[in-house]
Amino acid sequence: MSFLSVTRVIKRFGDVEAVKAVDLEVPRGAFFALLGPSGCGKTTLLRMIAGFEQPDDGVIAIDGVAMNGVPAHQRPTNMVFQSYAIFPHLNVFDNVAYGLRRDGLGKDALRARVEAMLATVRLEGMGARRADQLSGGQRQRVALARALVKQPKILLLDEPLGALDKRLREQMQVELRALQKSLGITFLLVTHDQEEALSMADHIAVMNGGRILQIASPRDLYERPNCREVADFIGEINFFHASVKEIAGDNVTCNAGLLGIVPVPRRAFGFAIAAGDHVLLALRPERITLSGGTVAGEIAAASFLGERSHYHARIAGRSEPVFVASSGPAPQGPVMLGWNPADVIALPFVE
Numbered sequence: 001m002s003f004l005s006v007t008r009v010i011k012r013f014g015d016v017e018a019v020k021a022v023d024l025e026v027p028r029g030a031f032f033a034l035l036g037p038s039g040c041g042k043t044t045l046l047r048m049i050a051g052f053e054q055p056d057d058g059v060i061a062i063d064g065v066a067m068n069g070v071p072a073h074q075r076p077t078n079m080v081f082q083s084y085a086i087f088p089h090l091n092v093f094d095n096v097a098y099g100l101r102r103d104g105l106g107k108d109a110l111r112a113r114v115e116a117m118l119a120t121v122r123l124e125g126m127g128a129r130r131a132d133q134l135s136g137g138q139r140q141r142v143a144l145a146r147a148l149v150k151q152p153k154i155l156l157l158d159e160p161l162g163a164l165d166k167r168l169r170e171q172m173q174v175e176l177r178a179l180q181k182s183l184g185i186t187f188l189l190v191t192h193d194q195e196e197a198l199s200m201a202d203h204i205a206v207m208n209g210g211r212i213l214q215i216a217s218p219r220d221l222y223e224r225p226n227c228r229e230v231a232d233f234i235g236e237i238n239f240f241h242a243s244v245k246e247i248a249g250d251n252v253t254c255n256a257g258l259l260g261i262v263p264v265p266r267r268a269f270g271f272a273i274a275a276g277d278h279v280l281l282a283l284r285p286e287r288i289t290l291s292g293g294t295v296a297g298e299i300a301a302a303s304f305l306g307e308r309s310h311y312h313a314r315i316a317g318r319s320e321p322v323f324v325a326s327s328g329p330a331p332q333g334p335v336m337l338g339w340n341p342a343d344v345i346a347l348p349f350v351e
């Protein structure tokens, strides 16, 4: 049974349906990410789980207990907010101790809990520092410590690293992941940064327009997206229109126009198909080779990025370039694009 269970939850703000009948099952101890573009309803969903917002319909249950009507401070959750609000006038120790003081914990027990927590987030010895004397990353760790010191069963994190620069964000991603694994607390992280979700989470739910499009492991989301929106949102990808030509057991052939007749394994289609159906075929840039293939093209642009290079290959008759990522030697002159049929991603075509 899942630890956090969200069933048919709906939230409206006036005419706006911010969350549309969302279902979500989060296993105990998981690092789960909610990923989606700005305005898709991530914060609203998180606030309902935390109890800061009431659903218009549906049920949220934690550890088997329905949370309808349970106020935020009685839920086994704690939240790290999108704009990490720590008290600037309090020192680090008092920021972390704040929630415990309200619980009426004894002085020594309180000190021990706070010191242990500061050590966990690598801020030992910094208790006396004022919050406005900290770096962004340190402030973020104070916000984390303040939420974790209450020992929630679920930690809700709303874009916790959004305000940090790239390098610090990447460092904090590694730390946060290690912290989650060592504490064993269920983390539900909201982000619009797909790399962040892919690198940190065990499971990702992709949201758009108040709905969940797909829930899967990072690898499955990347290799087996279930629709064009997910494929497009997670990493770079090339789409090709095609129609199903023939289905013979495990082998499907598609007519993909400029690409010619393309074989695709039957299992690549996670949906029903019949001969003549319009489908979308998709290829990740790193799955396309620049030589040995069957599709003639030429390189229109190249950028060297260290361990790999990115190319835009032009195919006669196709307006947009094909995006190729390669770590091989730089191509000279015309190229012959190719790929392994097992790497073709097949998606339903929706008008």
Ligand SMILES: Nc1ncnc2c1ncn2[C@@H]1O[C@H](COP(=O)(O)OP(=O)(O)OP(=O)(O)O)[C@@H](O)[C@H]1O
Binding pocket: 013, 016, 018, 036, 037, 038, 039, 040, 041, 042, 043, 044, 045, 082, 192
């Ligand atoms: N209190 C509110 N009153 C009215 N509309 C709201 C309210 N809160 C959110 N919304 C609307 O609900 C939708 C979802 O907002 P939400 O804050 O959940 O998005 P988000 O996915 O967290 O976006 P971001 O990545 O920008 O933080 C948006 O259209 C937003 O304008």
Ligand SMILES: [Mg+2]
Binding pocket: 042, 043, 044, 082, 158
């Ligand atoms: Mg938000």
